[in-house]
Amino acid sequence: MSRRPLVRECPPTTWYFRQPRYLRYMSREITSIFVGAYCVLLVVGLQRLSAGPAAWEGFLLALQSADSIVFHLLALAAALYHAATWFNATQKAMPLQIGEDFVPGNVISGAHYVAWAALSVVVLYLAGVF
Amino acid sequence: MTPLKERLVQLEVLRYNPDTDTEAHFQRYEVVCQEEWVVLDALNKVKADIDPTLNYRWSCHMAVCGSCGMMINGEPKLSCHAFLRDYEGVIRVEPLAHFPVERDLVTAPDDFMEKLKRVKPYVIPKEQKPISEGEYKQTPAQLMKFRQYSMCINCMLCYAACPQYGLTPKFIGPAALTLAHRYNLDSRDGGRKERQEVVATHEGVWECTFVGACSEVCPAHVDPASALQQMKITSSIDWIVEHLIPGGKSARDTVSREDAGDIS
Ligand code: SF4
Ligand code: FES
Numbered sequence: 001m002s003r004r005p006l007v008r009e010c011p012p013t014t015w016y017f018r019q020p021r022y023l024r025y026m027s028r029e030i031t032s033i034f035v036g037a038y039c040v041l042l043v044v045g046l047q048r049l050s051a052g053p054a055a056w057e058g059f060l061l062a063l064q065s066a067d068s069i070v071f072h073l074l075a076l077a078a079a080l081y082h083a084a085t086w087f088n089a090t091q092k093a094m095p096l097q098i099g100e101d102f103v104p105g106n107v108i109s110g111a112h113y114v115a116w117a118a119l120s121v122v123v124l125y126l127a128g129v130f
Numbered sequence: 131m132t133p134l135k136e137r138l139v140q141l142e143v144l145r146y147n148p149d150t151d152t153e154a155h156f157q158r159y160e161v162v163c164q165e166e167w168v169v170l171d172a173l174n175k176v177k178a179d180i181d182p183t184l185n186y187r188w189s190c191h192m193a194v195c196g197s198c199g200m201m202i203n204g205e206p207k208l209s210c211h212a213f214l215r216d217y218e219g220v221i222r223v224e225p226l227a228h229f230p231v232e233r234d235l236v237t238a239p240d241d242f243m244e245k246l247k248r249v250k251p252y253v254i255p256k257e258q259k260p261i262s263e264g265e266y267k268q269t270p271a272q273l274m275k276f277r278q279y280s281m282c283i284n285c286m287l288c289y290a291a292c293p294q295y296g297l298t299p300k301f302i303g304p305a306a307l308t309l310a311h312r313y314n315l316d317s318r319d320g321g322r323k324e325r326q327e328v329v330a331t332h333e334g335v336w337e338c339t340f341v342g343a344c345s346e347v348c349p350a351h352v353d354p355a356s357a358l359q360q361m362k363i364t365s366s367i368d369w370i371v372e373h374l375i376p377g378g379k380s381a382r383d384t385v386s387r388e389d390a391g392d393i394s
Contacts, residue, residue: 004148005230005238010296019204022293025341089340092356093363100271 028085034078037071087112135165139172139214143184144224146231154231156222157181163214169221170198170209173235186235193349196285199226200235206287206347226290228299242286245302248328249310254321272317279312279357281350288344288354294337301337302328304344304354311357314364330365338362 016022048059062068090112091105124130139161146154159176170188177184186209188198193211200209201224203217214221229237255266288304289295295303310329314322328334338358345355371378 003232005232006146006148006151006154007230008154008227010228010293012297015293015296019343021343021346022341025339025343029339089359092345092353093359095356095360097271097275100274102274 028082031078031082034075035082038075038079083116087116137163137165137214139163140220141169141172141176142220142222143173143176143235144231145184145234148233158220165215167214168210169200169202169207169212169214169217169223172214172221173209173223184235185233194283196283199285199287199290200224201227201290206290208285208287208349211349226286228290228292228296229286237286239286241299242284242289242303242306245306246284246309249302249306249325250321251306251309251313253313253316253319254324255318256320266318268317275317276312276315279308279315279352282309282312282352283350285349287347287349288352291343291347293341293343294339298333298337300333302334304338304358305352307335307338307361308352308354308357311361314361326365326368329361330368335361335365 016026048055087109091108096103141159142156144154145157161175163172189195191210193208198209202212203222225231225235225237232238295301310325313319335358342355345353
């Protein structure tokens with residue numbers, strides 16, 4: 001009897017079609033493209049602002065185009081999904097032990113949602129919404 | 131006693147014989163099973179009645195020994211814990227993914243064994259005490275801190291589920307890294323600094339992209355994904371203390387003591 005192990009390769013480009021959970025993972029990863037693109041947009045906005053009132057007005061006008069609105073809706077959906085996956089991950093990454101017991105995971109994730117809501121209110125307040 | 135319900139089960143089993151084959155192929159078996167059986171029972175019936183040349187590993191038949199892991203319809207499973215009633219149609223049985231196939235459903239676990247050794251999965255005492263000073267004590271709370279991570283049965287299902295391990299075989303992988311975490315969290319242990327040389331590297335926790343599949347397939351509810359994310363956080367803190375805080379060189383030792391929690 002010989003020993004001649006057979007190696008079955010993991011397909012380097014198509015592996016994520018093997019299981020639905022891999023597709024879920026890839027969809028989470030892809031949302032970061034939108035998050036990154038939105039950061040670039042913010043930087044461009046800052047640059048336009050520093051270039052004077054005419055440049056800034058032009059930037060605001062461009063934001064009102066149909067393409068821009070579609071992009072914003074997509075980016076918002078991606079950012080929400082991305083944020084939710086991370087808040088749900090906090091219960092795994094940051095367990096809290098009190099005495100012998102661990103604080104239930106949804107309390108830890110929930111606390112992050114509450115902090116998110118509170119910070120959002122602060123930001124809206126600073127932006128003069130109320 | 132009412133007779134048990136019978137069912138004709140169709141299995142499609144991956145076959146590979148290193149003496150004669152250059153490639154693997156599927157072989158179809160039809161076998162009469164009891165409705166309550168698990169996939170392992172069906173394989174045992176095939177081996178007993180139809181084809182004695184079929185090879186696979188098992189021992190306990192009760193999900194504790196960890197030796198019967200296989201891909202069942204593409205999902206890493208303990209075959210003694212995969213109930214026939216949960217499957218319809220032809221059941222496809224393959225050896226665990228990402229491991230070399232030795233013969234039929236038997237894989238070579240050598241790589242996993244090597245990796246286990248590298249994380250030093252044993253208590254490295256913080257301070258050696260003479261026997262006369264008695265045992266190393268631990269409170270129930272200190273035990274609970276790592277207990278979940280000590281439940282691993284070394285079944286390697288998490289490695290078969292992890293695409294990072296499949297794509298980058300040098301990755302130390304979920305179960306071995308989780309075991310490192312288990313000992314790092316142990317109040318009697320002082321070996322975190324030694325383990326960090328393997329853990330806090332690109333073949334260690336930083337190869338993990340948090341797919342999370344390991345935790346979904348783990349039959350012992352160890353949740354390796356959580357252990358790895360926690361180790362990323364402590365490794366990052368180490369890095370910040372060492373590089374950004376003046377005089378923070380001995381950080382790893384300090385963190386390890388805090389991690390473990392002192393009995394006092
Ligand atoms: S962590 Fe879970 S899936 Fe991985 S080897 Fe241990 S028991 Fe098996
Ligand atoms: S035979 Fe022991 S775990 Fe399945």
